[in-house]
Amino acid sequence: MLMSEDRRSYTLDSTLETVDNAEQAASEIAAANGFGEDEVLQIAMAVREAAVNAVLHGNAYDPDKKVRLDFERTKGDLVITIRDQGKGLDLGKIPDPLSPENLLKTSGRGIFLIRSFMDVVEIHPSQTGTEIKLIKHVRGTPAAGKEASQ
């Protein structure tokens, strides 16, 4: 469990195993921090999708490039940051998967699902990689915060 104001970090290879590991870590940390079953699933899935983007589209499976995954529990939030070392996501090229012309496309739903499942999503592309920050508010923060500090 992440204690209040606590942080856990991972540096991961650009592999499919990383995607599964990131999802698993997110699931365990979300559950340990008092999120309900549906929210745990949503958080884990958002992290999985972000990890897929980092491994596939960011680092392009390059064995020399790593994915950095940080979990931080603040007083009111679970904050998850995923960074890759790719060329930087072009935000202008993210399609709207709900528009009729994209509905039957076989890809392009990852960011949409992340935004659907998390309370706040910040994407910061740069020439040295993309950082995506995922925030989920802890409901009933006072009780959850008390529990987290025990």
Next chain:
Amino acid sequence: MNLKTSNRQVDGITIVDCSGRITLGEGSVVLRDSVKDLLTKGQKKILLNLGDVNYIDSSGIGELVSAYTTVKNQGGELKLLNLTKKVHDLLQITKLYTVFDVRDDETTAVKSFR
């Protein structure tokens, strides 16, 4: 658990019973190969039973869309059966629920094929 599939025939319809996860990597490949194999054999009326699929990610959703369009383009029909709540909710928020023909009763689903 990665995806496992098994096929059975009911009144000329191929029912593909799926269990596990349809995710990037092996799960998506299993589904793709399964549908491809059926089309190769000329079995173009396919009912995907997703009753034991407990998890699907965006790649898995893409694989379902790919299966649907591939079968349709070859003059066949692909329908979905027994969605779990998680998969149902995902198809709802991605607006794909109305694209797929989704059924919750096998007998009526089999009869619905032309």
